[in-house]
Amino acid sequence: MICRAPTLEGSDEDQLLRVSLGPQHPSTHGVFRMNVVLDGETVVRLKPVFGYLHRNHEKIAEGTSYLASMPYTDRLDYICPLSNNWAYALAVERLAGVEVPERAEYMRVILAELTRLINHTAFLGFILGDMGAWGSALMYAFREREKILDLFEDLTGARMMANFMRFGGCRNDLPTGWAERVSVIVNDYGPFLDEMEKFLVGNEILLSRSQDVGQLPKEQLLNGGITGPMLRAAGVNYDLRKADPYGIYERFEFRIPLGEKGDCYDRIMIRFLEMRESLKILRQALAQLPEGDYIHPKAKLRNFKAPVGEVYSRIEGPKGELGFYLISDGATNPYRYRVRPPSFVNLTLLEDMCLGLDLADVIIILGSIDIVLGEVDR
């Protein structure tokens, strides 16, 4: 994997080492490759290589009905399919002016926040794996994640590929006793987070490997289009649940955790804090969950047509701003269908974050961005 660069007489480059990290490297989070140029151990250049998982989701979606794209959205960010479902359903609802009943809105909030818990928990396991704590942390994280996935299976029929949201509501109602089981998990999650925090927060290895690594000024992060926990770790207060509210988030009381420095340590800690805020939202949503329709009675499944127009609609996905841009020309399929994936845009500044640092830091920085290749390559 490591090879000496061809020596060029009289060039500054003759002492540089070219390393191709990936695409099947265990710590690159899927089939992702980076071409790194090293001066000794220090990163001089870094170019990410994409497309190993590219299947042109957008082209497929432009050729099929609005409904048939829904199961494909599950496969964008396969760690959190229900957020993707919501983002797409919301975009179509805004495009066609479809209303959503109250109960469905609450169900969506509950599912999206559970998804955020899943994503951030899995993130903790992965990033610790990247730092060398391979095994225990990931297993603890996945044990808790699996409990939520069991709930998803009981509700939607599949652990991950949910295909649950519909234009105007959700596909089916909550099974009996489901909400109670969510409250059990919500109550148990706080102690789990305490345990996890104890497990790693004071750990010297984690502190020394993540603190002051991968910082960038917040103006640069914003200019680079970075959104989500990455941006908030640098202290920019921009969470779409408050900044551009969608669904019924205005009804809940919660805070937006902000970091101070924006290094990898802050990015890890911000996820802990966000999970605790998600638990707050979940408690409120479960307490207020009303009876009623889970889907609008006039919602259309087959032959769904949207009026001529376009929409850009976005939600605060667990990884950042997940946007859908749709153009309708009045037919049963969208004329243009675009996903704005947070993972893809968040990678824009990967090189800037890594320059001048060691190769080992690249792995942690990549881990702290929290990418999923299903979404990056689409």
Added chain:
Amino acid sequence: MNADPESILGLLRGALPGVHISLRKNPGPSAQHSLLIEASGLVEASRFLRDHQEFDLLSNVTGIDWPDPTKADKVAPTEDEGAIAPEVGFLEVVYHLFSTTRRVGPLVLRCRTKDRREDVRIPSLVSVYRSAEFQEREIYDLFGVTFTGHPDLRRILMWDEYVDHPMRKDYVAPDDYEYEPTPHDAVLEKAKVHYPAPS
């Protein structure tokens, strides 16, 4: 909160008198109106919006292929009399700007190429918004828009040797893919050519 493109249109016209900008009404329920900016003034306009109107986040950049130019004006019609209706099909790039401080958006900007084959240039916004870097590369890759001034314009999702642009409407998918056990419709027709007797 949607941005107010009408007042921004006035500001932009004041700041950039030589650039032709027209307001495009969105006929759909979302009412996200857009501004069509002449390609020569795009960079200046976006710099003005970033520095003077606090639009600090360029969230989404994407391309659209319009082989039929009348359709583009159907989706984004204009009441501006000075706007010239395009005669041939063209490629369009759409930008969605947000302000994180004023918490408004999206402000939708559009920019059109002259046609679909000969002159597909649009100025790159990477010098103003870094977030456009990968997204412009993606549009170059999938739509074939050439971004002038882009620091590293290469294919991003397809491989470097690839020649076509898959997101164009007239793209013909290759038919040499593997035999499918249940071919039907178009797949069946192609399978018949490639495989003598599919069941």
Added chain:
Amino acid sequence: MNQDKMETPAAPARWTWPGLGLLQGLAVSGKNFVQSFYKKERMTTVQYPEERAPISPNFRNFPFLCYDGDDPKAGLRCTACTICEKECPPQCIYIVLDRDENGKSLKRPKVFDIDISVCMNCGICAEVCPFDSIYMDGEYELSTDDRFGGLMLGLDRLSKSADYHMKLRPEQATEVMERRKAEEEKKAAAAAAKAAKAKADQEAKEKAAAEAGASGEKGDEA
């Protein structure tokens, strides 16, 4: 902005006593290790295939076709309307309508193939079916050594009885059966009403004819 400060919880500490964090972490993993022998929440592994976790009634895997009664061919609910074929996102369903020798539709499929190497278990076919015919199965042990034939389910492997559906998803199946029964009764009632009406019409016609005949006779007489 002041409001922003209100939104922000306290930032975490960035420093601890050297060595303390490591010991704390070891204590946590030690606790987890010991508890994994006796505590129920920590014992999450199921010894498959000796043990099996129960599947949820909502669990969905590849689709199957439902038939009433004992004969998979005669009782098949499917009418080969091809709605599922059209709506299927990865286009893995292939249907050929059965016709009699005059080319008249028999309203049943001659070929109904589902390629489960392409199917993605989304369940849209079951959702859009207006004839309560196609449902998602709970079967998940479908590995085969025959890549093409073994993963291509035809009518023989897809047809499963209504009893199987009842066993798999009691709630849904009961609802469907009740609705179908009500519809059938309604249809029977409508048919009976139609028959009764036809009979009444016939009688009325006969009566009218008789009367007309009578009046005609009278006319003749006059």
